Amino acid sequence: MKPASVAAIVVSFNRRALLQECIEALLAQTWPLDAIFVVDNGSNDGSREYLAAVEAKHDRVVVFLTESNIGGAGGFATGLRAAAAKGFDWYWLMDDDAEPMPDALEKLMVSDDAARAGVVALCGSVRGIDRRTQLWHQGTFDERMRLIAPTAEHHAAASFKTDYMSFVGACIRDDAVRRVGFPSQEYFLWNDDVEYTARLSRIGELRCVTASHMTHKDGENRDLTESRRSLRAWFTSRRMPAATQWKYACGLRNYVHMVFRHRGPAPIWAASLFARRLARVLVFGDRRLSVILLYVRYFEQAVGRRQFDTVRPTDWKKTLGES
Structure with missing residues (x-):
């Protein structure tokens, strides 16, 4: 059977070094990506020159340059629309400060969850630069729709069900995108991923495959509490x-x-x-x-x-x- 086709969608703004690390990690995946769509939100730090060179060298890389900063939400909506117009089996979304491990996509695609028709989206465990698991990237909603992060015990299992996931490695089935549409670009920044994957959870199951790992280089771990001395x-x-x-x-x-x-x-x-x-x-x-x-x-x-x-x-x- 033909392997599932996957397109990555990366949104970037003025973080050239991180963007390069992300793109290089995507090009090195053990499950080769069929396409890499990059949306640059008006960068002026050399990112566009770098992307031009990468696009000229790699046929799989497709770059979209926005005239102004349309935010992460606008970037993901733009990239996902462009990728869906070409048609792939899955769409793998991430910010430029994400670096997937070489086998991250393979772990998702060969998982039992990927083979189940009722699963509409997958993600992996996300780690910070301190190598600790960042728990807030997935979770469930309570009856008032407050976000509840999973525990370390969840990440000890092969996979677990979640109500939402962040756009730091969300991998979404093509049929699901066609059923729920695209991210709300008017959100600009933050919670666009939670809202979009909440929509997905209404039509199918979301699963976190813990063997798939991604590093998130945002420089903080919100799950850690520091003792204050004064x-x-x-x-x-x-x-x-x-x-x-x-x-x-x-x-x-x-x-x-x-x-x-x-x-x-x-x-x-x-x-x-x-x-x-x-x-x-x-x-x-x-x-x-x-x-x-x-x-x-x-x-x-x-x-x-x-x-x-x-x-x-x-x-x-x-x-x-x-x-």
């Missing part, structure tokens, strides 16, 4: 600088919108969630009016009172008066 250290660890709030507000907006989309409207719950975040900003943040107005604006978008309109990071810097 009140000052505790306070510092919870700082919410204005410069980072464009993405945290975006993530909160997307999460609330996702819950409304999948579980139905809950305006009081949404208002309380935004209020608690604003309270944290007032206690631990820079207390700028622009930050408060951003959260109010995103609350209105999340509950459907305004159309989605994401503040880009460059525009946010200008709002704060930064270069």
